[in-house]
Structure formats: C-alpha cells, structure tokens
Amino acid sequence: MKFISFNLKGSPRYGVTDENTITDLTDKVLGARTLKDLISKNGIPEAKKYALENPGKINYNETELLPVIPNPGKIICVGLNFHKHVVETNRTIEENPVIFHRFPDSQTAHLQYIQRPLASTHLDFEGELAVIMGDAGTHVKEEDALKHIVGFSCYNDGTIRDWQQHTRQFGMGKNFQKTGGFGPHMVLAENVPDYKALSLQTRLNGKIMQSANLSQLIFDIPLLISYVSKALPWRAGDVLVTGTPGGVGAKRNPPVFMKQGDKVEIEISDIGILSNEINDEIIHD
Numbered sequence: 390m391k392f393i394s395f396n397l398k399g400s401p402r403y404g405v406t407d408e409n410t411i412t413d414l415t416d417k418v419l420g421a422r423t424l425k426d427l428i429s430k431n432g433i434p435e436a437k438k439y440a441l442e443n444p445g446k447i448n449y450n451e452t453e454l455l456p457v458i459p460n461p462g463k464i465i466c467v468g469l470n471f472h473k474h475v476v477e478t479n480r481t482i483e484e485n486p487v488i489f490h491r492f493p494d495s496q497t498a499h500l501q502y503i504q505r506p507l508a509s510t511h512l513d514f515e516g517e518l519a520v521i522m523g524d525a526g527t528h529v530k531e532e533d534a535l536k537h538i539v540g541f542s543c544y545n546d547g548t549i550r551d552w553q554q555h556t557r558q559f560g561m562g563k564n565f566q567k568t569g570g571f572g573p574h575m576v577l578a579e580n581v582p583d584y585k586a587l588s589l590q591t592r593l594n595g596k597i598m599q600s601a602n603l604s605q606l607i608f609d610i611p612l613l614i615s616y617v618s619k620a621l622p623w624r625a626g627d628v629l630v631t632g633t634p635g636g637v638g639a640k641r642n643p644p645v646f647m648k649q650g651d652k653v654e655i656e657i658s659d660i661g662i663l664s665n666e667i668n669d670e671i672i673h674d
Contacts, residue, residue: 390437391574394424394455410445425458425626428523428539456496456571457542463627464491465617466546470607470632477640486608486616495564499572502668503547506565512647515546515633516591516599516655521575525623534611538578543655543663544630545570550639570665581659592654601634
C-alpha cells in the first residue's frame, strides 16, 4: 500500500494511491489531518482498512504531489556511507556516521521541479533511500531499531557543491529551497521484508549515473537509528536519509551538474521512481 501527501484544489491532504486513483484519508482515520499525524496516532492499520473499504475516487493526475512527509520534525542525513563514494571524494571511512540535517522547506515532491538556484550552477544529484520513522524516542537498541520504521521512500539529496565547500560545515550546500526530492510515495515497512535486498539507481536524462545495493551501506540502518537516538528522540514522521553511492556528478571527469530542462530519476526496487525536472530559479518582482 502506497501513502502520499498531495494538494487538491489548494488544500493539503494525504491518502493511499495505486498511482491511478487516490483514496483521501484526511480526517477520515482517528481525525488525522496529515500523514505525520496519522503515524503519530499509530493509525496505519485503520487507514489500510479504510482504504480497502473505500476505493479511490480522486484522479492521481489531477493533484499536485507534496513531499511524502511535508512537515517532518527532523530530516537526518548521512554522508559518506558507501565505499565508492568515500573513495571518489578522497576521504577515509569515519569511525562514526557523518550526520547532517535538512530543513523541510528545502524539499520538493515527485513530478515537481528541483530548482537550480541563481547563486550557483553546481547542482548535483544524490540518490538515496529515505526511512520514515515512528515515535521511537531515545536510546533505541540496534536490535529493536527496524520495528520503529513505518515506511520507505526515495530521496534525491540535491546538493549545491560549491556552497557545500564554503566551510568545513557543509549544511548550506544541502539546504537550498526545492533541492531535496522526496517521493513518489511511502511504501510500508511491512512490504519490504529486507531493505538490504533493495537496489538503487540514479539516472540523468536516461543515463545511469549511480547504481548500488543497500547491503553496501557502511553504517547500516539499525546502527544509524540507534546512533542518532542517543542524542535526539525519533518522533513520528521524522526522516532518515541513508547516504548516496559513488557516481556523483561533481566527481566525474569532466564534472556533470544538472541544468535547466534535465530530468533526474531515483529508482529503488520495490519502492518506486522519484522523477524531477530541473528548473532555474526565477525571482519575481
């Protein structure tokens, strides 16, 4: 079952989709007004039941998709978590995970555009697996971590490379508006029996740029969940973005950066395809 957030006639809503029609769940289950709210109320079982009893009536193509979780309390990202990416960046494997963050308003949705900012032409792709969390709290044990995952999605951690290098703290390069693609939907964790069996591929204008298996993560997902929880509580709808494989545009010869009119796709087996076109930023007077 695939959960989405979307706009319908200017009203933010959420529901379940088969990518043809949508069953609107807004206020229908436990009074939950957002997908994050539904997760916080442990409403997924009731939502599944409602969706099965109420087939979709909204045309998927007549809506504007939103990031899967438009309003996460936290977006925790992981750097340098595939060996090939460590090698191409001339770095060494760290003793602990490299953690940074994104802000919710840096995100964009499936079939919406990723924005190349006026400030730079160095817009790069990073295909990643996104983990959507339940209300796990703090000090999660590694052996218990997977049971706190609600679902999975695709993420494009779009990065402004020159701004990433401005200082040793590279958060600015990761937080330009409309650069973080998140979608197309959330697949429930119960439908992904082994995340390590998932494969990831990034395509730019149809050309394969990144290809990896999630079994190749240096720091696996249970370790990441446990590590972060020692500092911060995992709350319902928080997002963990687990790291990108080798093949990023900045480390190619010559470098490849995304530009106006390009189409970038992140495909993860059993999850879906996140697709975005690139638009240049325009300042409206």
